[in-house]
Amino acid sequence: MSARDALRARVLQAIETRVAPEALFLDAYRYQQAASPLLARLWTAEARGIEDIPAVPVALFKDLDLGPVPPLPGDVLFRTSGTTGSARGVHRSRDTLLYDLGAVAHYREMVRAGPARVVSICPVDADSSLGHMVALFGPVEAYFDGAVSAGAWAALQAPCLLATTAFALDALFATEGAATLDARSVVMVTGGFKGRxxxxxxxxxxxxxxxxxxxxxxxxxxxxTELSSQSWTAPVAAGELPGAFVAPPWMRVYAADPHTGRAVEGEGVLRFVDLCNLDSVLAIETQDLGRVERRDEGDRVTLLGRLEGAELRGCSLRAERLRVQA
Amino acid sequence: MSPALEPLATLDPAAFDTGLSPENARACWSTALACASMADLSRPLPGSPPGAVAIIASANVFTAPLEWAYQLAGRGVKVYLKASSAQRASAAAIGRIEGVEVGHWRGGDVAAEKAALARVDAAIVLGAEATIDAIRARSATPVVGLGPMFGVAAWTGDAHAHARDAALYDGRGCMSPAAILGRAVDLDALAGAMAEAERRWPRGRVSAEEASEIRRLASLARATGTWREGPGWGLARLPLSRLEPRGLPRVLCVYEGDDDEVAAALGPWRTQVGTVAGPVPGNYPRARRCNPGQMQAPPGDRRLHDGIDVMEALWTRSS
Structure with a gap:
């Protein structure tokens, strides 16, 4: 059995039992460090704890393919959404086994009794991880094609899972219509509330x-896109605000000081160490700010905003803000 | 030093809350005053002088309006200066030049902007292209726009000169070196010079976003080239194919390649290159050329900035 397959078996067990020991994270780190020449250049130190694993800035997925498995034609590629002309991040893995089992297991744990029918009002591309995830929860009826499609309101019959982003839900509410879903139905809201x-x-x-x-x-x-595992809030009644996100036990979360990069208690930039990223990069540093409460059954994450709002000072701007001359 | 600027030279820009260290703010201020003094106020200009000009500055380095305020006021033109709220103190200092009046309004306050532009014959707008375009679209007043630019330098072996260029304004200025280009760049010498520059002009505040971006750059450099760092500075050697202009605080990027490769790599940005230090191959139609160590105050012909003869454009009201 290869090192990857042996680790994969242990991750599958972690998903099944909802117990992921620290040693498994460290073994996965050593595996990726040894198997990926690029990660080996980034990860030169020994890790004694999960927070010692150097987190790769999420933006690096736009620049490099860092994964420990060499590219093959059948690899699964999830791409970030991107504006015209900007690079899209690519998350590559050999297959989606860990992604799929982990996503479904944590969804069921958090949502309980999820409806079998999915109505998707999500702006997703064919290579989006969100679209892939939603399709794991049941047959999907999609009603978003640049805008909310006709028939969306009529499709919202109980019981169903309405999978939507905050902006798409806002767009739905801007159209005429109403539905009478009951507690058997679930509205899943993802994505941020601050757009461009x-x-x-x-x-x-x-x-x-x-x-x-x-x-x-x-x-x-x-x-x-760059993570294979997701965090969910506990369900709340319609009209209430969902609370903190709960990560699955196989994905550890901690906050780091955005200036120094060192792990901190309290608020900081969020870092995720995701065992389901076995084929890509175990530890990711996001541009989201949050507060993390460590829990064995799943770290609790309160989102506080994004780094992107901070303005770069000076009159020399980053390349993506310059108009590139062809 | 021009007598008109002497009152400004007595001020301590460390009190301006520029985000720079006191030592760096002082070095930038004295360099900017010296640079402004180089302007030839008696140069004949075509057209007719405007009665009044507004200078609208946003998200620029704190000295950006100085040169234009000095030249216009020195030619008897009334100047209304609007700087960002973060630069009230430095704007007030520039307002000590006789004939310069400082005003403030919130960015995007169209009514205030309209009222200000109604009082003038032309405007200089320093800032993002979107800001310049928006003001142009909203106003019939001729606008001279000075958008984001960057500098590049050829590796000449004078590591201290390159490090000085990168240290002033913590590398955020449009005349700061976004790239050091050439062959056989001595990273040890550059690292030593960056460390020495940090001791002389310590780095100032770094935003959380900038710190995050530095970590990305460091990771990219570690994976594909070389990353060196010390307290308050960073040095990346990256493949030329990764060339991307960055204005990160006190981080110098080195890209190695032959002349043809360098010119090709810079090609997509050739009209955004505003300052070139040393023999960088390629044609940069809007750039001022100088030696390393002079990038923040290039000597020689002062008529053009970003390829624009700003005074002539104001005198002819060309937008």
Whole structure:
């Protein structure tokens, strides 16, 4: 059995038992360090604890393919969404076994009794990880194609899982219609509330749910292309704001000082160490700010915003802000 | 030093809250005053002088409006200076030049902007392209726009000169070196010079986003080239194919290649190169050329900035 297969078996066991010992994270680190020449250059130190594993900045997925498995034609590629002309990050893995089993296991743990039918109002590309994840929860009826598609309201019949982003939900509410979902239904809201051109009022959006959708349960989902595992909030009643996100036990979360990069108690930039990223990069540093509460059953994460809002000072700007001359 | 600027030379820019260290703020201030003094105020200009000009500066280095305020006021033009709220103190200092009046309004306050532009014959807007375009679209007043630019330098062996260029404004200026280009760059010498520059002009505040971006660059350099760092500075050697202009605080990027390769790599940005130090191969139509160590105050012909004769454009009201 190869080192990858042996580790994969241990990760599968962690998903099944919801117990992921620290030694497994450290073994996965050593495996990726040994198997990826690029990661070996980044990860030169011995790790004694999970927070010693150097977190790779998420933006590096736009620059490099860091994974420990060499590329093959059948590899699975998830790409980040991108604006015109900007590079898209690519998350490559040999297959989606860990992704799929981990996603479904934690969804079931957090959401419980999830409906079998999925109505997706998500702006997703064919190579989006969000689209892939949603399809794991049941047959998908998609009603977003650049805008909310006709028929979306009619499709919202109980019981169903309405999978949507905050902005897509806002767009749905901007159209005429209403649904009468009951507690057998779930509204999953993912994505941030601050876009390139607008900022949504999160409480107002959640408070509008009873009037427009009835009384479904509401959950928040936090995931990103560069991670194979997701965090979920506990379901709340329609009209309430979801609380903290709970990561699965096989994905550890901690906060780091955004200036020094050192792990901190309290608020900081969020770092995820995801065993399901066995084929890519174990430890990721995001540009999200948050507060983390360590729990064996799953770290609890409160999102506090994004680094992107900070303005680069000076009149020399980053390349993506310059108009590239062809 | 021009007599008109002497009152400004007595001020301590460490009190301006520029985000720079006191030592660096002072070095930038004295360099900017010396640079402004080099302007020839008697140079004949075509057209007719405007009665009043607004200078609107946003997200620039704190000395950016100085040169234009000095030249305009020195030619008898009334100047209304609007700087960002973060630069009230440095704007007030520039307002000590006779004929310069400082005002403030919140960025995007269209009514205040409209009222200010109604009082002038032309405007200089320093800032992002989007800001310049938006102001142009909203106003009939001729606007001279000075958008984001960057500098590049050829490796000449004078590591201290390169490090000085990178230290002033902590590398955030449009005339700061975003790249050191050439062959056989001595990273040890550059690292030593960066450390010495840090001791002389310590790095100032670094935002969380900048720190995050530095970690990304460091990871990229470790994976594909070389990364060196010390307290308050960083040095990346990256493949030329990774060339990307960056204005990260006190981080110098080195890209090695032959002349043809360098010119090709810079090609996509050739019109955004505003300052070239040393013999960088390629044609940069808007760039001022100088030697390393002079990038923040290039000597010689002062008429053009970013390829624009700003005074002539104001006198002819060309937008």
């Amino acid at each position: 051109h607008a900022r949504l009022d999160a409480p107002a959006l959640y408070e509008a749910i009873p009037a427009r959708l009835g009384s479904p349960r509401v959950v928040g989902e936090y995931g990103m």
